[in-house]
Structure formats: structure tokens, C-alpha cells
Amino acid sequence: MNTADMPTAAGPPTRVPRRRPRALVVLSATLVLLAACSDDSSETASATTTEPAAASEAETGAEGAGGTQDTVPETDPESSDPTPPRSDDDVAPALYDDRILAADIWDDELRILSAGMGFDGVIGWPDEELETIQTGGGSFYQPECAGDPIVSGATAAGVEMFYRGVADDEPDYDDGLPVVFTWPVLTSTVHPEDFLFTLNTGEQVVPNAAGMLPNYELNERNTVVLFGDFGNRLDGDEAVYPVSLEVIDDGTPLRFLGPDGEQSGVGLTWTGGGSPYETGPALVGAKLNHVGDEAVGEGGAGPLDRVLLPNDEFALYGGGDFRIRLLTSGGYTPTGITSLTPDAYENHFRIHATADDGSTILLTEVGVDYEVAGGTLRVLGLAELGQAESERVAYNDCYVEDADNQIDIILAGDEAAARSITFVEVPAEGEYLPLYNPGGPGPEPFPDVRYTAPGPPDLEPVINALDDPMRVSNIP
Numbered sequence: 001m002n003t004a005d006m007p008t009a010a011g012p013p014t015r016v017p018r019r020r021p022r023a024l025v026v027l028s029a030t031l032v033l034l035a036a037c038s039d040d041s042s043e044t045a046s047a048t049t050t051e052p053a054a055a056s057e058a059e060t061g062a063e064g065a066g067g068t069q070d071t072v073p074e075t076d077p078e079s080s081d082p083t084p085p086r087s088d089d090d091v092a093p094a095l096y097d098d099r100i101l102a103a104d105i106w107d108d109e110l111r112i113l114s115a116g117m118g119f120d121g122v123i124g125w126p127d128e129e130l131e132t133i134q135t136g137g138g139s140f141y142q143p144e145c146a147g148d149p150i151v152s153g154a155t156a157a158g159v160e161m162f163y164r165g166v167a168d169d170e171p172d173y174d175d176g177l178p179v180v181f182t183w184p185v186l187t188s189t190v191h192p193e194d195f196l197f198t199l200n201t202g203e204q205v206v207p208n209a210a211g212m213l214p215n216y217e218l219n220e221r222n223t224v225v226l227f228g229d230f231g232n233r234l235d236g237d238e239a240v241y242p243v244s245l246e247v248i249d250d251g252t253p254l255r256f257l258g259p260d261g262e263q264s265g266v267g268l269t270w271t272g273g274g275s276p277y278e279t280g281p282a283l284v285g286a287k288l289n290h291v292g293d294e295a296v297g298e299g300g301a302g303p304l305d306r307v308l309l310p311n312d313e314f315a316l317y318g319g320g321d322f323r324i325r326l327l328t329s330g331g332y333t334p335t336g337i338t339s340l341t342p343d344a345y346e347n348h349f350r351i352h353a354t355a356d357d358g359s360t361i362l363l364t365e366v367g368v369d370y371e372v373a374g375g376t377l378r379v380l381g382l383a384e385l386g387q388a389e390s391e392r393v394a395y396n397d398c399y400v401e402d403a404d405n406q407i408d409i410i411l412a413g414d415e416a417a418a419r420s421i422t423f424v425e426v427p428a429e430g431e432y433l434p435l436y437n438p439g440g441p442g443p444e445p446f447p448d449v450r451y452t453a454p455g456p457p458d459l460e461p462v463i464n465a466l467d468d469p470m471r472v473s474n475i476p
């Protein structure tokens with residue numbers, strides 16, 4: 001974006017000590033934690049050699065991109081050397097290897113579920129200084145539980161490590177935009193040039209970068225995150241944002257895996273959207289499955305897995321009986337930079353089910369047996385966030401979650417009762433807290449910065465996948 005679009009503010013607030021923050025958010029934790037993991041090359045190298053062959057092969061990709069091999073792209077943000085040319089092979093191979101394992105399909109038909117701009121200008125910071133974050137319109141928060149502040153955004157170096165494509169300017173101040181599909185993508189085909197946006201100004205835009213973080217697990221991979229110059233955070237007539245998307249043939253056309261095999265995405269279109277500073281992220285899917293005997297398709301990139309996972313229902317609740325996987329149009333966290341925690345169901349969500357007499361029962365509390373048609377249902381809590389609570393992991397402002405656009409609600413109860421579930425609601429008002437994408441304000445927003453809007457109240461019908469699990473796999 002044009003830096004003239006960016007809001008400006010006077011010096012740093014006096015309530016926070018001036019220090020060098022580490023960028024702990026965006027797609028959030030993920031970029032920086034991966035970078036942090038890769039800093040410790042001796043540990044990651046030895047971990048690789050002691051693991052089974054199959055896992056090592058997969059992980060070598062991500063670790064190589066993270067900094068342990070000779071093919072590493074330039075990642076020092078303060079280096080004056082020009083970034084050397086790089087190929088797709090230089091970028092985190094484990095994320096672009098076409099693996100898909102028990103990934104949900106959200107419709108029989110291949111469609112784009114959402115492709116609205118997420119947030120403006122906080123991707124590609126030239127550095128992580130407080131002034132840079134503030135004048136660039138980011139958010140900053142120093143939790144009591146951590147030595148380092150949490151900030152929004154990502155450095156250019158972090159983006160180049162894990163996303164394909166390159167920045168068009170230095171510094172870049174790119175916008176973020178998740179494209180959510182009904183089917184998982186064969187990730188080797190993902191490039192910025194697959195996407196052509198039309199803005200409300202009539203201008204056409206191709207993204208600068210494209211990638212699979214944070215929706216990277218083998219049972220996910222239906223959301224491509226794009227960075228580029230899609231719009232701004234201005235108001236009224238000055239607001240700029242995309243209004244349509246077409247998937248085009250870049251020579252390596254996007255391919256997806258559906259119930260009957262592979263299908264090209266070329267020609268898919270999407271229209272809609274608006275400014276994310278007017279309306280925040282919303283539910284685009286909710287899917288009910290049996291939990292089964294084990295978690296399948298978790299993880300997919302070694303260093304990241306070790307920090308964030310396991311985050312499945314077995315690790316958190318010993319399994320449970322049913323999972324409702326929520327799919328959203330963008331990141332979905334309490335403030336934009338602090339994490340959603342597994343114990344936060346009652347703050348944000350309620351499930352609708354039908355009673356014997358046809359009336360609606362609202363499942364508002366965790367740990368309560370609700371009588372519905374067919375038996376009882378009990379909410380155990382949220383999953384698909386980060387690791388389970390332990391001596392080392394607390395459900396507080398320092399909790400680290402994957403910050404993607406999928407959240408699971410785990411239930412126990414009777415199968416006939418599960419079949420009476422109708423909707424998941426995000427009330428987002430009254431006693432219920434709204435949810436924000438990574439452009440959100442954080443707990444202590446800078447007063448002169450305009451942040452993305454909270455998500456609206458939402459009611460999403462639940463897809464019943466108890467009989468047909470509606471999942472696909474591709475292991476190359």
C-alpha cells in the first residue's frame with residue numbers, strides 16, 4: 001500500500017516501557033515462533049536425526065527453510081545485502097508438498113467461501129521497534145505473564161521465509177487477505193499469480209506473496225493467505241478494498257482435492273466483501289463429525305508442530321465423542337493479538353439443538369448435560385488452538401495458539417442427541433465477546449490508530465458429517 005494511506009500517531013505511549021518487541025502475532029505466533037525455532041539450529045538438526053525416516057523427510061523441508069541448510073533465503077532484516085533470487089524450492093517445502101490427510105471438504109462443490117481483505121498494512125515491517133509498529137498502525141501489548149510484548153504484524157524476513165513471492169517495496173507494509181475454499185488445495189500449485197483481485201476503485205491487483213500459514217496442518221489446507229496491496233483502513237469514500245476475485249491460470253494452475261479426485265480452480269470467482277474496518281470476520285462453515293479413535297492429519301511442519309501441537313481433542317479432553325469444526329473468514333481471536341484459549345467457549349459461542357418438543361435448546365455452559373432430542377449433550381471445550389494446560393502452559397494472555405481460521409468445539413454425549421444439533425451461534429454482543437482478526441486492537445490499542453472491526457453476530461448452520469465424514473486425503 002501507499003504509506004501515505006497509513007495512520008500516524010505521536011510518540012510511544014508512556015504506559016509501556018520502550019523496548020524492542022518481538023513480533024509474536026500474525027498468523028500469529030506462527031511466523032516468529034518458527035523463526036525462533038530455526039535459530040536453534042543445533043537442536044533442530046539433532047531432533048531431525050533422531051526421528052523416524054518419514055517424519056524427518058517431511059520436517060527437513062520446514063527446517064531447511066527455517067535456517068539450518070545451505071539453501072536458506074536471506075533472512076536478516078538488518079542486512080544490507082540484496083536478497084538473492086530464490087525459487088519455490090527455497091520456501092518451507094513441508095508447506096508446499098501436496099500432502100493432505102483427512103482434510104474436511106465443506107461442500108460437494110468446489111467454491112470460494114470468502115476472500116475479503118483481512119487487515120491493512122501490518123505485514124512486512126522493516127523492523128520490530130515500537131515506533132514502527134505504532135506509526136504503521138499495529139497493536140502492542142505487554143502482558144504481565146511475559147517478558148516480551150506481543151505486537152501485530154510480521155517482518156518482511158518472516159514473510160519471505162514461509163510464503164512464496166516477494167515484496168514489491170522495502171519496507172512493504174502489505175495487507176493480509178485469507179482466501180477460504182470448500183476443498184483443500186494441492187499446495188505445490190499455490191502462488192501469488194494464481195489470484196486476480198478487482199478493487200472497489202476498479203483497479204486490478206495480483207498479490208505479492210501467497211502461502212499456507214497458518215492453515216497448514218495436513219487436515220486443513222483449504223485457506224491460502226495472501227499479502228499485497230489490497231486496500232486501506234480509511235473511511236467513507238476514501239476506503240479501498242477488494243470487491244471480487246478470479247482464480248486465473250498462472251502456468252501452474254491451482255488444483256484442489258474433492259470427493260471425486262482433483263479439480264482445477266481456474267475460473268473460480270468470488271464477489272462481495274467490504275472494508276474489514278467496518279465488519280470483521282464471520283463464520284463460513286460449521287461441520288459435525290465423530291471424534292473417532294485418534295486424531296488424524298494433525299501437524300505438517302516439524303518446528304511449528306512442536307510449538308503449537310498437539311491441539312486436538314485427544315490431547316485436550318481425552319477425545320470426547322463429537323467435534324464441531326468451525327471455519328471462519330479470517331483469524332478469530334479475542335482482541336486480534338491475544339490468543340483464544342480452550343476454556344473460552346462460554347465467552348464467544350453457543351450451540352443450538354432441538355428438544356423433544358421441537359423447541360430450541362441453547363448449549364451455553366461447559367460441563368453441563370443438556371437434554372435434547374435423542375439424549376444428552378455436554379460441551380467439553382474448545383480445541384484446534386494450542387497445547388493443553390499444564391505446568392508449562394497456562395490459559396492466559398501468554399497462551400500460544402495457531403491463530404488460523406479453524407476452531408473446534410468438542411462434545412460428549414449420545415449420537416442421536418448430536419443429530420439434533422442445528423446451529424453454532426456467535427452472539428458477539430451482550431455478555432458475549434466479539435472476535436477479531438490479526439488487525440484487531442489488542443487489549444491496549446494506540447488511541448489514534450484505526451483497527452479492524454469485531455466480527456458480527458453470526459448464526460451458522462451445522463453440516464452433519466456423522467454418516468459421511470466428508471474428508472479427503474492425498475499422500476504423494
Ligand SMILES: [Ca+2]
Pocket residue numbers: 189190191193194250251252253254
Ligand atoms: Ca500456481
Ligand SMILES: [Ca+2]
Pocket residue numbers: 214215216217220384402404406
Ligand atoms: Ca490448525
Ligand SMILES: [Ca+2]
Pocket residue numbers: 217298299311312384
Ligand atoms: Ca490441529
Ligand SMILES: [Ca+2]
Pocket residue numbers: 384385402403404405406407
Ligand atoms: Ca485453529
